[in-house]
Every structure is written in structure tokens, then in C-alpha cells.
Amino acid sequence: MEVNCLTLKDLINPRQSRLDFAIEDGDNAQKENIFVDRSRMAPKTPIKNEPIDLSKQKIFTPERNPITPVKLVDQRQQTEPWTPTANLKMLISAASPDIRDREKKKGLFRPIENKDDAFTDSLQLDVVGDGSVDEFEKQRPSRKQKSLGLLCQKFLARYPSYPLSSEKTTISLDEVAVSLGVERRRIYDIVNVLESLHLVSRVAKNQYGWHGRHSLPKTLRSLQRLGEEQKYEEQMAHLQQKELELMDYKLGERKKDGYPDSQDQQLLDFSEPDYPSSSANSRKDKSLRIMSQKFVMLFLVSKTKIITLDVAAKILIEESQDTPDHSKFKTKVRRLYDIANVLTSLALIKKVHVTEERGRKPAFKWIGPVDFSSSDEELVDVSASVLPELKRETYGQIQVCAKQRLARHGSFNTVQASERIQRKVNSEPSSPYREEQGSGYSLEIGSLAAVYQQKIEDGSQGKAVATSKRAMPPSGSLDPPAPLPGLSVDSEYCAHPLAHQVFSVAQLDLQAFPTQNSLHGQVGVSAASAASDVESLKPALLASQPLVYVPSPSLLMLYGRLQEGPAPTSGSGVPADRPPTPSVQKRLGEERKPQAEEPAPKRQSRDYEDSPLALVMPKKPSEATDLTSAKTLSNGRSGAPEDIHMEAQASAAEEASGKATANCLTSSEWGNPSRDTEMEKSSKENESTKEPSLLQYLYVQSPAGLNGFNVLLPGSRNPQAGGAPSGQLPPLGIPCMVLPSPTLGPFPVLYSPTVPRPVSSAAGALPGAGPVHFGVPSLGSTAHLLIGPTNVVNPKSSTLPSADPQLQRPRSLGLSPEVPGPHGIVQPGSPGCTAHPGSAVKPQQVSRALSPGGPSFCDLGGPRVPSVAVNAVAVEQTPEVTVARFPVCPVKHEGPSGGCCALETKLLFSCQSVP
DNA sequence: TCATCCCGCCACACA
DNA sequence: TGTGTGGCGGGATGA
Numbered sequence: 001m002e003v004n005c006l007t008l009k010d011l012i013n014p015r016q017s018r019l020d021f022a023i024e025d026g027d028n029a030q031k032e033n034i035f036v037d038r039s040r041m042a043p044k045t046p047i048k049n050e051p052i053d054l055s056k057q058k059i060f061t062p063e064r065n066p067i068t069p070v071k072l073v074d075q076r077q078q079t080e081p082w083t084p085t086a087n088l089k090m091l092i093s094a095a096s097p098d099i100r101d102r103e104k105k106k107g108l109f110r111p112i113e114n115k116d117d118a119f120t121d122s123l124q125l126d127v128v129g130d131g132s133v134d135e136f137e138k139q140r141p142s143r144k145q146k147s148l149g150l151l152c153q154k155f156l157a158r159y160p161s162y163p164l165s166s167e168k169t170t171i172s173l174d175e176v177a178v179s180l181g182v183e184r185r186r187i188y189d190i191v192n193v194l195e196s197l198h199l200v201s202r203v204a205k206n207q208y209g210w211h212g213r214h215s216l217p218k219t220l221r222s223l224q225r226l227g228e229e230q231k232y233e234e235q236m237a238h239l240q241q242k243e244l245e246l247m248d249y250k251l252g253e254r255k256k257d258g259y260p261d262s263q264d265q266q267l268l269d270f271s272e273p274d275y276p277s278s279s280a281n282s283r284k285d286k287s288l289r290i291m292s293q294k295f296v297m298l299f300l301v302s303k304t305k306i307i308t309l310d311v312a313a314k315i316l317i318e319e320s321q322d323t324p325d326h327s328k329f330k331t332k333v334r335r336l337y338d339i340a341n342v343l344t345s346l347a348l349i350k351k352v353h354v355t356e357e358r359g360r361k362p363a364f365k366w367i368g369p370v371d372f373s374s375s376d377e378e379l380v381d382v383s384a385s386v387l388p389e390l391k392r393e394t395y396g397q398i399q400v401c402a403k404q405r406l407a408r409h410g411s412f413n414t415v416q417a418s419e420r421i422q423r424k425v426n427s428e429p430s431s432p433y434r435e436e437q438g439s440g441y442s443l444e445i446g447s448l449a450a451v452y453q454q455k456i457e458d459g460s461q462g463k464a465v466a467t468s469k470r471a472m473p474p475s476g477s478l479d480p481p482a483p484l485p486g487l488s489v490d491s492e493y494c495a496h497p498l499a500h501q502v503f504s505v506a507q508l509d510l511q512a513f514p515t516q517n518s519l520h521g522q523v524g525v526s527a528a529s530a531a532s533d534v535e536s537l538k539p540a541l542l543a544s545q546p547l548v549y550v551p552s553p554s555l556l557m558l559y560g561r562l563q564e565g566p567a568p569t570s571g572s573g574v575p576a577d578r579p580p581t582p583s584v585q586k587r588l589g590e591e592r593k594p595q596a597e598e599p600a601p602k603r604q605s606r607d608y609e610d611s612p613l614a615l616v617m618p619k620k621p622s623e624a625t626d627l628t629s630a631k632t633l634s635n636g637r638s639g640a641p642e643d644i645h646m647e648a649q650a651s652a653a654e655e656a657s658g659k660a661t662a663n664c665l666t667s668s669e670w671g672n673p674s675r676d677t678e679m680e681k682s683s684k685e686n687e688s689t690k691e692p693s694l695l696q697y698l699y700v701q702s703p704a705g706l707n708g709f710n711v712l713l714p715g716s717r718n719p720q721a722g723g724a725p726s727g728q729l730p731p732l733g734i735p736c737m738v739l740p741s742p743t744l745g746p747f748p749v750l751y752s753p754t755v756p757r758p759v760s761s762a763a764g765a766l767p768g769a770g771p772v773h774f775g776v777p778s779l780g781s782t783a784h785l786l787i788g789p790t791n792v793v794n795p796k797s798s799t800l801p802s803a804d805p806q807l808q809r810p811r812s813l814g815l816s817p818e819v820p821g822p823h824g825i826v827q828p829g830s831p832g833c834t835a836h837p838g839s840a841v842k843p844q845q846v847s848r849a850l851s852p853g854g855p856s857f858c859d860l861g862g863p864r865v866p867s868v869a870v871n872a873v874a875v876e877q878t879p880e881v882t883v884a885r886f887p888v889c890p891v892k893h894e895g896p897s898g899g900c901c902a903l904e905t906k907l908l909f910s911c912q913s914v915p
Numbered sequence: 916t917c918a919t920c921c922c923g924c925c926a927c928a929c930a
Numbered sequence: 931t932g933t934g935t936g937g938c939g940g941g942a943t944g945a
Contacts, residue, residue, distance in 0.1 A: 143919090143921060146921065146922095147921080148920075148921080183922085183923080185923070205929095333918095333919095334920065337918095337919060337920055360918095362918070362919085
């Protein structure tokens with residue numbers, strides 16, 4: 001392979017650098033840390049401490065396993081014949097019962113992750129038994145697969161790069177060690193380096209707090225400043241110059257040069273004063289942390305951004321005043337490898353090689369941010385560090401969205417930035433993350449999105465910011481009404497602050513949101529671009545998106561048509577000041593279609609950390625259609641099963657939320673992809689007599705006492721009006737909804753298009769709040785309700801008790817939120833549907849949940865995450881459709897750790913049978 | 916042969 | 931004395 005190397009001279013004199021062409025791309029270096037899909041990992045050796053079927057070990061005789069020449073001991077009785085060390089241990093174990101016990105204990109602690117390996121091993125052993133040594137050798141786990149870099153990647157994949165400020169992620173070293181299948185010792189190596197960059201901080205024994213990359217720029221800036229103060233640049237130049245002369249160095253040279261003896265005390269101390277454990281601060285053995293910081297400093301002050309391990313090691317050794325013997329040097333280099341692996345996983349550096357008279361030397365190049373002044377470049381840099389962890393296609397989607405959005409902001413040359421990002425990504429074909437990152441990249445995308453969003457916000461400070469701010473009112477604030485938190489609200493959609501506001505929602509690819517993301521409250525894919533793309537999607541929303549929910553870690557979002565004001569509804573569903581024209585609609589629809597195939601941008605920025613994120617309808621929206629025709633369809637074809645309508649009834653938001661002001665949210669409707677979409681709008685005052693096809697919600701800013709919950713109430717609408725014609729698909733009636741606060745975990749809910757439908761008033765606590773009807777045509781095929789993982793706590797006292805008579809009927813299942821039910825079984829007559837933790841209810845599942853036969857309850861199953869209980873108080877099903885009503889109430893959930901309480905929302909929908 | 920770095924022993928700090 | 935941490939370097943692995 002072709003290798004380009006730098007020379008030390010190049011490093012010393014950046015002006016003469018041949019970086020442009022001389023730096024080894026790191027392909028080779030990166031190989032060491034290439035992420036290997038575990039599913040494809042072929043362990044070559046059994047994990048230590050792993051129980052081994054001795055009966056199968058007979059095959060591993062010294063002859064067959066030349067790697068471990070063992071004598072005297074019968075291989076068949078050895079559990080770890082793979083290495084000389086293992087054999088030695090075996091010998092010792094045989095001689096010492098204590099040691100044996102110890103090893104036994106370790107076995108019990110065998111990493112979970114290696115279960116795969118164990119399983120594989122088992123299989124492989126069988127294979128080997130029938131196969132050859134070569135086969136065995138092939139399947140032995142490569143040390144690369146156990147590298148610290150890969151381990152670090154796995155570690156990082158567990159946590160969001162940019163966690164919400166509200167979420168406190170605690171890292172249990174034991175847990176992580178077990179989860180990742182390594183000894184805790186390895187985790188220490190990782191967290192020590194991460195701690196040096198303040199990505200984590202020690203909070204207690206065996207506990208670390210995850211901070212993410214939020215403060216990374218700040219940290220790097222500090223390190224850079226410190227590095228400059230330490231004159232590292234001079235030291236490097238000095239050492240590198242000496243390298244050219246001789247490979248040795250003399251202790252004391254640094255002193256002669258006037259360099260400080262040690263900057264240990266000057267290094268950034270990220271110890272959390274609030275945290276009890278400070279022992280680590282006093283220990284001399286923080287060297288890995290300190291070394292890491294110094295190592296980073298070297299890069300930050302280096303003009304070439306390339307540091308050889310030799311130079312770094314020498315500088316570090318000299319600073320520590322260690323005796324400059326070769327042993328120390330080797331040790332330092334080893335440690336630097338450890339650090340470099342972690343930094344590489346963080347995409348801050350990459351390995352390169354430099355050549356000099358003595359040959360090729362390993363070095364690392366800084367690829368992290370170099371400008372911490374919050375410039376566009378920062379975005380690029382940060383993005384570059386993130387993008388490698390993204391799938392290419394996802395990146396492309398992000399970029400597309402970013403361009404759309406960024407193009408609108410003159411202060412931020414986003415297109416250029418995105419192009420640079422693209423170049424960066426392209427220039428790193430060896431990125432270990434590119435193809436394999438799996439669950440990690442969506443997190444990174446979210447991070448990127450956050451960065452983008454932040455940049456956009458910072459750069460424009462325009463209406464977007466203003467609207468954004470409004471979109472995220474303080475929890476419990478009774479300030480002026482705000483649109484749904486986290487939503488990007490275009491000013492033109494907010495023309496009527498007190499009236500209706502439209503929430504833009506981008507199409508989102510649900511698959512782009514691994515559960516992990518949700519679990520961590522991380523923004524989903526293309527959030528970055530998504531955020532930027534929100535505006536561009538607004539038209540689309542007007543076009544046909546009635547109501548869309550995008551799975552979001554912290555937000556349940558609903559969007560629909562913009563309603564410029566309490567304007568009377570003519571049934572056209574078109575705002576008076578924004579009469580959508582067929583052409584526009586069509587165009588919008590066309591624009592949206594591609595969107596549907598792209599991850600919807602979601603916004604998550606520091607400004608909105610506490611803000612819920614826009615949810616996107618995973619289902620591809622129907623084609624945009626003429627409103628008029630839509631209306632016609634609504635009336636004329638309402639009976640068609642495919643027609644989906646959403647209807648909101650008049651509601652007294654104030655009553656429901658107390659003093660909270662309310663904003664009306666309208667949702668347009670979209671029908672079956674094959675059919676035109678009907679759009680209607682209504683105002684809460686006069687909707688009662690209008691056609692029920694228009695969905696309208698009242699957004700009530702979370703009033704005090706609701707813990708930040710935002711209440712979304714159906715707009716005013718006359719229950720009698722909009723009655724679905726006979727034969728029309730019965731809609732789901734949703735009297736009210738409580739939006740989770742920003743701190744809420746993922747709460748993806750997807751509603752399908754609905755058909756107008758007369759529903760009795762619901763929510764006694766919310767008098768006047770009419771139900772929103774969701775027509776659920778053939779629940780079987782279309783996604784109607786998507787429940788994502790979230791923690792649900794039994795709201796002993798629902799703040800929004802349903803007053804719907806239906807709910808009080810014997811058949812009503814009550815509002816009991818967490819009604820256990822048979823897993824995966826839809827039982828007619830059962831009260832509701834419960835989505836268990838970690839399970840994103842798929843449309844099909846929901847359909848099953850709301851199976852024909854009336855009220856039903858189903859346990860959708862799902863791992864690990866507390867469940868979201870969605871109890872359909874009543875489910876009515878006709879041959880064509882199932883109708884259900886759900887009341888919603890907020891609940892408070894205490895996190896597993898007991899430390900941080902996360903508000904959870906439990907959606908309780910009351911359902912009303914269709915007459 | 917050399918670059919890498921896994922692995923785990925063992926010392927130190929605390930509780 | 932037990933446990934959490936992490937320094938340290940032997941030696942395995944891959945190029």
C-alpha cells in the first residue's frame with residue numbers, strides 16, 4: 001500500500017510541511033481500531049474466565065495449539081490453554097486452590113459482551129473439534145477486536161455525545177465493564193482519558209458522570225492556552241530537532257531551557273467539587289489523565305498538529321522528572337498508545353506516520369476542532385469528528401437538510417460548511433466508524449444536529465431564535481403561550497401568537513433512531529439538518545401533514561396545518577392569509593416526498609436542551625392535495641376506510657391548564673397515500689359547527705404544578721358536527737394530550753390520519769376539551785399509533801381525568817395506566833395497550849393492539865425501558881376501523897438511580913365507540 | 916524485527 | 931482488611 005510520511009523536519013517547520021500529501025492517511029493506523037461488528041467477530045480464543053467445556057478442549061493439545069507450548073499439564077484439563085500466560089496460570093491454579101477459586105470468581109464476572117464470544121466459542125469449539133487448527137486460528141478473536149480503541153468506541157456509543165443538560169447520566173464502571181465484556185481495569189483507562197477532557201467526571205466510587213462533548217471546546221481551549229503557556233511548541237521543536245541529531249535526550253535540558261518542571265498542578269482539574277470522591281485528586285497516579293491532557297496540549301499548540309509518540313513521551317517524561325531511562329520511555333509510550341486510542345475513538349486524533357532518517361515513526365495528527373471560537377469552522381470540526389461515526393447515507397441526508405436550512409441563514413455559510421464536512425468525511429475512508437458504528441451513529445448524528453442547530457441559532461439570532469425561545473418556555477412557566485417545545489416554528493407560522501401555531505415536523509426515518517438514542521434522550525438522526533430543515537418543511541406541513549409524531553427522546557410532537565388565527569373555518573383548511581394553492585400544495589407534496597425518505601431533522605441544541613424535539617411521522621405522508629378537494633373528500637368520501645381525518649373539539653384550555661394560555665395547534669389531515677389529503681382548519685370558537693375534518697389543538701404551556709408538562713388540547717369543535725357519515729371510519733378520539741417535558745425520555749407516538757368523527761366530550765378535568773378523532777382505517781396496514789420507550793409511573797391521580805361518559809361506563813377500562821396484559825396478545829375486551837420499555841411499537845403492533853373486537857389490551861413487549869402505558873379506555877372496532885379514545889395525563893417518574901427524576905408522560909386515551 | 920498494546924499483577928489510598 | 935484505582939511492564943500479536 002502506498003504510504004506517505006512526514007519527516008521530522010516537516011513537523012518542526014510547518015511552513016515546509018508536506019502535510020498535504022505526506023501524511024499517511026491513517027488507514028493503516030486506523031485499522032487497529034476498526035470497529036468490528038460483534039456479530040461478525042470471530043473470537044479466536046475463549047474469553048478468560050469463561051467457562052469452557054473441557055470435553056472440547058482435548059483438541060487443544062500443544063500440538064494443535066502451538067501458540068501455547070505447555071508441558072506437564074494435561075491440556076484437556078486446562079481452561080485456558082490458548083496462551084503461555086494462561087497455561088502458567090493453569091499451572092499455578094493447579095498448585096493453589098486459592099488461586100483457583102479466584103479464577104473461578106472471575107469467571108462469574110465474565111463480561112456479558114463476551115457471551116457472544118462464549119457462544120461463538122462454544123460453537124467454534126465444536127467446529128474446531130471437527131475442523132482444523134486453521135479454522136480455530138481464524139476464529140480466534142483478534143487482539144484488534146479487543147483493542148482499547150474499539151472498546152472505547154463501544155463505550156462512547158453508549159452515551160450521547162451531546163446529552164441534554166437536564167439528563168444526568170451516571171456511568172457505573174462495573175456495569176459498563178460487564179456490558180462491554182471487559183475488566184474494569186480497561187474502563188479505567190477509558191474514563192481517565194475521557195475525564196481529562198471533561199467528558200466524564202468521577203462522581204463516586206465506581207461511578208462517573210457523563211457530560212458529553214458539550215464542554216469539549218471549552219476544555220480544549222483551556223488546554224490550548226495552558227499548552228501555550230507551557231511552551232510546548234518550543235519543547236516539541238526542541239526535541240524534534242534533537243531527534244534529528246540523536247535519538248537520546250538528556251534530563252535537565254528542559255530546565256536549562258527554562259521550561260517548568262511540571263505543570264501537573266496547572267492542568268485542568270475537572271474534579272467535581274460537589275462530588276464526594278476527591279481521593280483521585282490527591283493521588284499521584286493521575287498520570288493517565290494528566291498525560292492525556294498534556295498530550296492534547298501538544299497537539300493544540302503544534303502548528304503541524306502532528307505529534308510523534310517519541311516526542312510526546314519525552315516531553316512527558318521530562319515534565320514528570322522521571323529518570324529518563326529507556327524503560328520509562330517505553331512505559332510512557334505504552335501509555336500514550338492507550339491515550340491515543342481513546343482520543344482516536346473520540347475522533348480527535350488519527351494515526352499517521354512520519355519518516356525521518358531513522359525510518360518511519362508513529363505519530364498522531366490532530367483532527368479535532370482547532371478553532372474554539374464558536375465559528376463555522378467549529379461546526380465543521382465538530383461535525384468532522386462526529387460524521388465519521390455516521391452512516392454515509394445518513395450524513396447525506398443531514399447535509400441535504402442542512403443545506404436547505406443553512407441556506408436561509410446568511411450568517412452561516414452552511415453549504416460551504418457542509419461541503420467541508422463532506423470532504424472531511426470523504427477524506428477519511430479509513431474511519432473505523434464509517435460503516436460499522438451501528439447504534440452509535442444516530443447518536444452522533446443527533447449530536448451533529450445539535451451542533452448545527454446551535455450554530456444556526458447562534459449565527460442567525462433571527463426569528464428562528466426568537467421562535468425557538470418561545471418554543472421552549474421554562475417548565476411550569478405561565479408566560480405567553482409557546483408552541484410545542486423543541487419545534488422549529490417559523491415566524492410566518494407564528495403570525496398569530498395567541499391563535500394557532502404550526503409546528504413543523506420533518507419526516508423521520510424511525511429506523512434511524514436506535515432505541516439507544518431514545519434511551520439517552522438523544523436527538524435522532526439528521527437532527528442537525530433536521531433542525532435546519534424544519535422551516536423548509538413547513539410548507540409541506542401545510543400541504544398534507546395532519547398530525548405527525550416523530551419518535552423523539554424527549555418529545556411527543558404533534559404538528560399540523562398552520563392556523564394563522566382564530567379565523568373561521570370555511571372548511572378549506574387554508575389559513576386566510578396563506579391560502580394554499582393547488583400548485584403550492586403539489587410542490588409541497590413533491591418536496592415532502594423526498595423528505596419522507598430522509599431522516600427528519602430534529603432540533604436539539606443547547607438552547608433547546610430542555611425542549612422537546614420535533615417528532616416525525618415515520619410514515620410517508622400522502623401526497624399533497626388541494627384543500628378544496630380534500631374537503632370534498634372529507635365530506636364525500638368520508639365513508640371510505642382509507643380516509644383519515646382528525647378532528648378536534650372545542651376545548652377550554654384555560655380550564656384545563658389553569659392560568660396557562662393556550663395556543664391552538666392545528667393539524668391538517670392526510671389520507672391514504674393513494675388518496676388526496678383533506679385539510680381543514682378550525683378555530684376553537686367556531687369549530688363546533690364546522691366540519692370536523694380539521695384537527696385543532698390547543699397548546700397549553702405547562703402550568704405550574706404540571707412539572708413542565710405541556711398540555712395539548714384539542715381545539716374547539718362541536719362534537720356533533722363532523723360526525724362521520726355512516727360507514728365512515730371511526731376515529732380515535734383523543735380528548736387531550738399532555739406533552740412530556742424536555743426531561744422526558746423518548747416518547748414516540750405516531751398518529752395516523754383521522755377522519756372527522758363526533759365524539760362526546762371528554763376529560764372531566766378539561767371541560768370543553770373535545771376529543772380529537774383519529775380515524776384508524778384498517779389498523780392493519782398503516783401506522784397509527786407508535787409508542788416508544790419511556791418510563792411510566794402510575795399516575796395515581798390523573799390530572800386529566802376523563803369525564804367522558806364512555807370512560808365511566810362499565811366497559812371503560814378506567815385510566816389505570818399500567819394495566820398489565822398478556823404479552824403480544826390482543827385480547828378483545830381488554831382495556832388498553834401497553835408498550836413496554838424499549839419497544840417502539842410498530843404500526844403493525846399497534847394495529848394488533850387495537851385489534852378488531854373492541855377494547856383490547858396488549859403488551860407490545862420490549863426490553864429494559866420502563867413501559868409506556870397507553871390504555872385505550874375504550875376501543876371500538878368495526879370491520880373497517882378501530883376507534884379508541886385516550887386520555888392523557890402526566891406522571892412523574894423517578895429515575896432508576898433515584899437521583900434524577902425524569903418526568904414521564906403517560907398517555908391515556910379514552911376511546912369512544914362509534915355510533 | 917519492530918510497532919502495538921492486551922493483559923493483569925500489584926501497589927497505593929481509603930473506608 | 932477489603933476494595934477501588936490505576937501504574938506498570940511482560941509479552942503476545944500483527945505488519
